[in-house]
Amino acid sequence: xxxxxxxxxxxxxxxxxxxxxxxxxxxxxxxxxxxxxxxxxxxxxxxxxxxxxxxxxxxxxxxxxxxxxxxxxxxxxxxxxxxxxxxxxxxxxxxxxxxxxxxxxxxxxxxxxxxxxxxxxxxxxxxxxxxxxxxxxxxxxxxxxxxxxxxxxxxxxxxxxxxxxxxxxxxxxxxxxxxxxxxxxxxxxxxxxxxxxxxxxxxxxxxxxxxxxxxxxxxxxxxxxxxxxxxxxxxxxxxxxxxxxxxxxxxxxxxxxxxxxxxxxxxxxxxxxxxxxxxxxxxxxxxxxxxxxxxxxxxxxxxxxxxxxxxxxxxxxxxxxxxxxxxxxxxxxxxxxxxxxxxxxxxxxxxxxxxxxxxxxxxxxxxxxxxxxxxxxxxxxxxxxxxxxxxxxxxxxxxxxxxxxxxxxxxxxxxxxxxxxxxxxxxxxxxxxxxxxxxxxxxxxxxxxxxxxxxxxxxxxxxxxxxxxxxxxxxxxxxxxxxxxxxxxxxxxxxxxxxxxxxxxxxxxxxxxx
Amino acid sequence: xxxxxxxxxxxxxxxxxxxxxxxxxxxxxxxxxxxxxxxxxxxxxxxxxxxxxxxxxxxxxxxxxxxxxxxxxxxxxxxxxxxxxxxxxxxxxxxxxxxxxxxxxxxxxxxxxxxxxxxxxxxxxxxxxxxxxxxxxxxxxxxxxxxxxxxxxxxxxxxxxxxxxxxxxxxxxxxxxxxxxxxxxxxxxxxxxxxxxxxxxxxxxxxxxxxxxxxxxxxxxxxxxxxxxxxxxxxxxxxxxxxxxxxxxxxxxxxxxxxxxxxxxxxxxxxxxxxxxxxxxxxxxxxxxxxxxxxxxxxx
Numbered sequence: 001x002x003x004x005x006x007x008x009x010x011x012x013x014x015x016x017x018x019x020x021x022x023x024x025x026x027x028x029x030x031x032x033x034x035x036x037x038x039x040x041x042x043x044x045x046x047x048x049x050x051x052x053x054x055x056x057x058x059x060x061x062x063x064x065x066x067x068x069x070x071x072x073x074x075x076x077x078x079x080x081x082x083x084x085x086x087x088x089x090x091x092x093x094x095x096x097x098x099x100x101x102x103x104x105x106x107x108x109x110x111x112x113x114x115x116x117x118x119x120x121x122x123x124x125x126x127x128x129x130x131x132x133x134x135x136x137x138x139x140x141x142x143x144x145x146x147x148x149x150x151x152x153x154x155x156x157x158x159x160x161x162x163x164x165x166x167x168x169x170x171x172x173x174x175x176x177x178x179x180x181x182x183x184x185x186x187x188x189x190x191x192x193x194x195x196x197x198x199x200x201x202x203x204x205x206x207x208x209x210x211x212x213x214x215x216x217x218x219x220x221x222x223x224x225x226x227x228x229x230x231x232x233x234x235x236x237x238x239x240x241x242x243x244x245x246x247x248x249x250x251x252x253x254x255x256x257x258x259x260x261x262x263x264x265x266x267x268x269x270x271x272x273x274x275x276x277x278x279x280x281x282x283x284x285x286x287x288x289x290x291x292x293x294x295x296x297x298x299x300x301x302x303x304x305x306x307x308x309x310x311x312x313x314x315x316x317x318x319x320x321x322x323x324x325x326x327x328x329x330x331x332x333x334x335x336x337x338x339x340x341x342x343x344x345x346x347x348x349x350x351x352x353x354x355x356x357x358x359x360x361x362x363x364x365x366x367x368x369x370x371x372x373x374x375x376x377x378x379x380x381x382x383x384x385x386x387x388x389x390x391x392x393x394x395x396x397x398x399x400x401x402x403x404x405x406x407x408x409x410x411x412x413x414x415x416x417x418x419x420x421x422x423x424x425x426x427x428x429x430x431x432x433x434x435x436x437x438x439x440x441x442x443x444x445x446x447x448x449x450x451x452x453x454x455x456x457x458x459x460x461x462x463x464x465x466x467x468x469x470x471x472x473x474x475x476x477x478x479x480x481x482x483x484x485x486x487x488x489x490x491x492x493x494x495x496x497x498x499x500x501x502x503x504x505x506x507x508x509x510x511x512x513x514x
Numbered sequence: 515x516x517x518x519x520x521x522x523x524x525x526x527x528x529x530x531x532x533x534x535x536x537x538x539x540x541x542x543x544x545x546x547x548x549x550x551x552x553x554x555x556x557x558x559x560x561x562x563x564x565x566x567x568x569x570x571x572x573x574x575x576x577x578x579x580x581x582x583x584x585x586x587x588x589x590x591x592x593x594x595x596x597x598x599x600x601x602x603x604x605x606x607x608x609x610x611x612x613x614x615x616x617x618x619x620x621x622x623x624x625x626x627x628x629x630x631x632x633x634x635x636x637x638x639x640x641x642x643x644x645x646x647x648x649x650x651x652x653x654x655x656x657x658x659x660x661x662x663x664x665x666x667x668x669x670x671x672x673x674x675x676x677x678x679x680x681x682x683x684x685x686x687x688x689x690x691x692x693x694x695x696x697x698x699x700x701x702x703x704x705x706x707x708x709x710x711x712x713x714x715x716x717x718x719x720x721x722x723x724x725x726x727x728x729x730x731x732x733x734x735x736x737x738x739x740x741x742x743x744x745x746x747x748x749x750x751x752x753x754x755x756x757x758x759x760x761x762x763x764x765x766x767x768x769x770x771x772x773x774x775x776x777x778x779x780x781x782x783x784x785x786x787x788x789x790x791x792x793x794x795x796x797x798x799x800x801x802x803x804x805x806x807x808x809x810x811x812x813x814x
Contacts, residue, residue, distance in 0.1 A: 347539070347542070348538060348539065348578075348621075348624055349621070350542065351538030351539050351541065351542040352538045352617060352620075352621040352624075354538070354541070354542055354548075355536065355538045355541055355542075355548055355617055356614065356617055356618075358541075358547055358548035358549040358552070359548070359549070359552070359610055359613060359614050359617070360614075361549045362549040362552050362553060362610065363607075363610050365549075367553040367556060367557055368549075368550060368553045371553065371554065371557050371728055372554075372725070372726060372728045372729055373725070376723065376725050376726040376729070377726060377729045379723070379726065380721075380723070380726040380729040380730055380733070381729070381733070383722075384730075384733060384734070384748060387748045388746050388747070388748050388749075391748065391749050392746065
């Protein structure tokens with residue numbers, strides 16, 4: 001044993017093996033757990049080998065880097081569209097209970113008491129706790145902000161104008177939601193009164209000027225009756241039509257996110273949207289261009305890249321040589337049994353001669369009569385029937401049915417599992433040759449033990465199955481056993497070689513030292 | 515008129531393309547004479563044509579150096595035959611004439627070749643390709659056509675130099691959904707024919723007694739494709755899947771495979787000759803050279 005150990009240390013490779021501790025980040029571990037959870041087959045293999053210490057974790061995952069790659073994280077980064085639920089305000093109730101509304105963003109909270117109640121189906125973001133405590137939280141996420149800015153350009157403009165010069169963001173949103181509430185109460189008198197006091201509030205309450213302008217631009221030739229807008233009573237000015245809001249909302253949702261700014265900063269979102277609107281307004285003169293641009297964008301987006309499977313590495317193009325070269329090389333390239341060329345030619349001519357004679361014979365004599373003797377025909381039938389019936393017993397009635405389907409389910413699963421586990425073991429076994437370090441030696445030993453275990457399990461399975469299926473099952477299992485046998489042979493031969501080498505080595509040393 | 519025709523085109527109309535082996539080197543070595551063989555085959559063709567009014571038969575002769583169409587039942591007119599030949603069904607007079615011409619041509623071709631040191635195989639790849647071309651033309655002729663299948667009557671051994679071409683034809687037939695039946699009457703096993711029938715869903719049989727050939731043919735190979743779902747036909751228990759290597763065209767069962775284009779080689783090469791990808795050095799070679807060096811050191 002000492003000699004063996006000495007022999008192995010001779011190669012003097014640096015011990016940079018996989019057992020050196022790699023600092024695994026928590027993210028990596030989580031990723032591994034996730035992959036195992038999703039793939040039950042892999043989990044079974046993992047349990048069988050890593051937990052019984054046949055393979056280490058690193059070895060197991062070494063060949064599966066692709067599964068653990070960044071690609072699996074990418075899946076979670078799917079682009080999410082806008083919610084189709086409208087960011088509506090709060091509806092007033094009839095029972096007059098007073099609720100406090102708490103607006104919260106990641107950075108600040110505010111609250112104010114408002115006389116209202118909310119219908120569950122409108123305010124999805126309300127916590128149930130709040131209902132008990134008369135406080136209602138409304139989460140103002142960046143997505144909602146985006147939606148508000150997209151739907152109501154006047155609000156966006158107001159934001160750009162007023163914040164941070166005239167008021168803080170907090171105040172801005174307070175005012176906005178107050179306006180929303182007032183609007184939803186449909187109490188136009190109160191709305192008008194408050195609007196008169198607070199000009200910013202008025203902005204929120206008025207029908208969106210910018211939207212109206214855009215709408216007017218779209219009607220080219222139609223003479224808008226401008227009187228409609230002007231004659232409205234003072235209070236009616238603050239009445240936005242629900243239809244307009246709905247249409248606007250739908251248009252925004254369908255367009256999706258057309259800006260790439262992903263930041264938390266509300267101001268930059270507002271500015272980016274403004275820029276987009278400007279650009280589209282400039283193109284708006286020629287609607288054809290705008291349509292074309294929209295179509296191009298739609299075709300791009302329709303591909304849904306984030307739902308496609310992760311792209312593999314760039315492939316080198318396959319260049320297959322001109323096949324004509326190959327076929328021409330067949331003609332002169334083959335060296336098989338070489339009879340003398342002369343004798344061959346003579347044989348050939350004779351053969352052709354006899355063929356021609358045969359044809360002449362049949363032309364003159366006609367078909368042979370009788371064509372076939374009855375005994376011969378009967379013999380043919382008998383042998384064919386025998387062939388078919390024996391084949392039916394072995395293969396089964398359905399020619400396309402595979403033997404695997406005829407096994408009982410548990411046996412079938414067991415066979416398939418054995419197959420995958422043997423593949424895994426063999427993969428690691430063959431990759432550890434040629435053995436150069438002690439680590440590889442122990443690894444090979446462990447794998448060999450696991451493989452012997454598999455072998456005996458296969459034998460046991462063959463015994464346990466019904467007698468009529470046994471033959472086919474052993475045929476099915478034979479390739480696995482042959483592969484294992486080849487591995488065992490290689491292992492034993494290698495071991496013998498090593499012991500012989502070490503014996504020679506020590507003998508040589510003994511001679512040399514003396 | 516069209517509706518009448520479509521009514522006649524029932525499920526069991528078939529187009530049989532027969533590939534007849536006319537390799538003289540094979541026929542000079544068998545006990546059965548070519549004329550006996552031909553009489554069995556011609557009677558079989560008659561039977562197939564008699565099964566259905568609309569059945570068609572095409573015969574392609576597979577020679578030693580060339581292949582050619584010998585007979586097409588849709589082109590031959592029945593009344594146009596030479597009277598005075600006794601015993602021969604008039605239908606096949608033109609077939610035999612063309613066969614004779616073909617053999618003469620084939621003989622002339624072999625004179626031109628200087629060295630023919632290959633195995634005495636017939637040109638199976640050529641006739642398979644011709645059959646598939648004919649079938650493709652039938653497919654393109656319109657909606658109403660008989661269901662085609664190929665029957666390969668072969669006695670010569672496989673020529674491993676034709677491996678790639680034969681495999682290509684087999685895959686084309688698979689794509690076209692044309693089964694290739696094969697009847698092997700030679701002495702050795704034919705891996706090509708077994709693979710062809712297996713892959714395309716045809717029937718393979720190697721009858722032992724050649725004097726009962728007619729009975730074999732009518733029992734196994736005369737059924738059309740529709741009827742085959744109701745009839746039990748003999749199936750071979752195992753298929754010989756051996757390939758031939760791309761460099762020497764030898765038949766091998768263990769070798770090296772290029773992982774890019776799947777070409778097969780019998781020995782280790784530095785570069786794949788089909789797609790040009792460079793192979794890495796195999797680990798086993800590396801180990802043996804290292805151990806050889808080691809062995810020298812202690813002795814010296």
